[in-house]
Amino acid sequence: MKVPNLPSELPLDQVLVGDCVAAIERLPAASVDVVFADPPYNLQLGGDLRRPDDSLVDAVDDHWDQFASFAEYDAFTRAWLLACRRVLKPDGTLWVIGSYHNIFRVGATLQDLGFWVLNDIVWRKANPMPNFRGRRFTNAHETLIWAARGESSKYTFHYEALKGGNDDLQMRSDWYLPLCTGEERLKDSDGAKVHPTQKPEALLARVMLSASNPGDVILDPFFGTGTTGAVAKALGRHFIGIERETPYAEAARKRIAAIKPLPPEAFAAAPSKRSEPRVPFLSLVEAGLVKAGEIVVDDRRRHKATIRADGTLALGPAVGSIHKVGALAQGLPACNGWTFWHVERKGGLTLLDTLRGEIRAQMATT
Numbered sequence: 001m002k003v004p005n006l007p008s009e010l011p012l013d014q015v016l017v018g019d020c021v022a023a024i025e026r027l028p029a030a031s032v033d034v035v036f037a038d039p040p041y042n043l044q045l046g047g048d049l050r051r052p053d054d055s056l057v058d059a060v061d062d063h064w065d066q067f068a069s070f071a072e073y074d075a076f077t078r079a080w081l082l083a084c085r086r087v088l089k090p091d092g093t094l095w096v097i098g099s100y101h102n103i104f105r106v107g108a109t110l111q112d113l114g115f116w117v118l119n120d121i122v123w124r125k126a127n128p129m130p131n132f133r134g135r136r137f138t139n140a141h142e143t144l145i146w147a148a149r150g151e152s153s154k155y156t157f158h159y160e161a162l163k164g165g166n167d168d169l170q171m172r173s174d175w176y177l178p179l180c181t182g183e184e185r186l187k188d189s190d191g192a193k194v195h196p197t198q199k200p201e202a203l204l205a206r207v208m209l210s211a212s213n214p215g216d217v218i219l220d221p222f223f224g225t226g227t228t229g230a231v232a233k234a235l236g237r238h239f240i241g242i243e244r245e246t247p248y249a250e251a252a253r254k255r256i257a258a259i260k261p262l263p264p265e266a267f268a269a270a271p272s273k274r275s276e277p278r279v280p281f282l283s284l285v286e287a288g289l290v291k292a293g294e295i296v297v298d299d300r301r302r303h304k305a306t307i308r309a310d311g312t313l314a315l316g317p318a319v320g321s322i323h324k325v326g327a328l329a330q331g332l333p334a335c336n337g338w339t340f341w342h343v344e345r346k347g348g349l350t351l352l353d354t355l356r357g358e359i360r361a362q363m364a365t366t
């Protein structure tokens with residue numbers, strides 16, 4: 001087993017060959033932002049898996065997936081989780097993917113070590129392998145646990161960006177994605193799969209886009225074909241990959257070398273609503289984007305109010321903020337005036353939120 005003597009600085013964008021626990025122990029403490037781990041599943045396959053017609057199934061029976069007992073698997077899990085915990089930054093998060101064979105044991109261990117579970121994600125496979133014997137349900141999903149290093153970690157989560165990519169609906173914890181097939185699947189010169197459990201890049205992209213920023217360091221202790229490295233490079237993140245088997249490490253290096261990073265504007269973190277500068281409605285009046293005395297209306301022109309010089313609205317005798325008057329007009333307890341009121345512009349309606357965006361854009365360039 002070759003574990004290099006790592007320099008004290010981080011071996012960024014490198015694939016290290018060796019046992020992950022030993023390799024991680026050489027990394028500086030609190031130095032990585034995210035861990036993505038796809039550990040051995042401990043499938044406990046006793047003998048060949050055959051279809052009803054007796055043909056052999058191409059199942060995961062590799063030696064790296066063999067453990068003598070649950071106790072041995074638990075000790076291994078504890079060792080790599082502890083090592084990862086030391087190198088994770090205080091606000092970092094850990095993702096681990098597994099199946100029913102191992103995920104519950106891994107989940108209990110990581111909680112015992114102080115990690116704080118944020119979500120379990122079900123990766124629902126669009127094209128699962130059929131259940132050959134027909135004596136159980138088709139095994140059509142894998143589970144990812146997403147955990148913060150600790151209960152008080154201020155972890156990264158791009159809520160708004162994920163929602164924006166999901167038809168403006170909050171992203172759910174069940175992800176429907178196909179297995180890794182076609183062009184993406186690494187094959188050797190005989191057309192055989194290079195690795196039995198290569199993960200789809202789309203899965204890793206969702207993980208990184210939700211819980212990391214460009215420039216972050218993602219550690220993958222079970223690198224396999226380097227899916228984490230390929231996606232990290234495309235999305236402007238750094239990776240550190242550790243893989244025990246030299247042929248997999250070599251396949252990963254070759255794969256990653258061929259990846260072209262996306263242009264930065266394709267993955268730069270979108271500003272979250274909370275991080276955008278606050279713009280009072282009065283600023284729109286002062287900037288001349290709306291005029292005192294002008295009428296604001298809702299999208300169907302059923303409600304009307306008058307803009308006042310002090311940045312409030314008047315609705316009959318009532319005077320208040322764009323939000324209060326919007327709520328009053330509709331008889332509701334609350335209203336977001338920015339997305340309710342419009343002004344007439346060039347024969348159509350323009351939302352106040354759009355005009356607020358103009359001020360924010362000016363602020364960003366000055």
Ligand SMILES: C[S@@+](CC[C@H](N)C(=O)[O-])C[C@H]1O[C@@H](n2cnc3c(N)ncnc32)[C@H](O)[C@@H]1O
Binds near residue numbers: 228
């Ligand atoms: C489930 S596979 C990961 C597949 C990877 N996510 C991909 O997309 O290709 C687990 C990998 O961990 C490696 N491995 C197992 N035990 C290891 C250890 N102690 N240290 C480093 N790598 C290990 C195996 O050789 C195998 O390639």
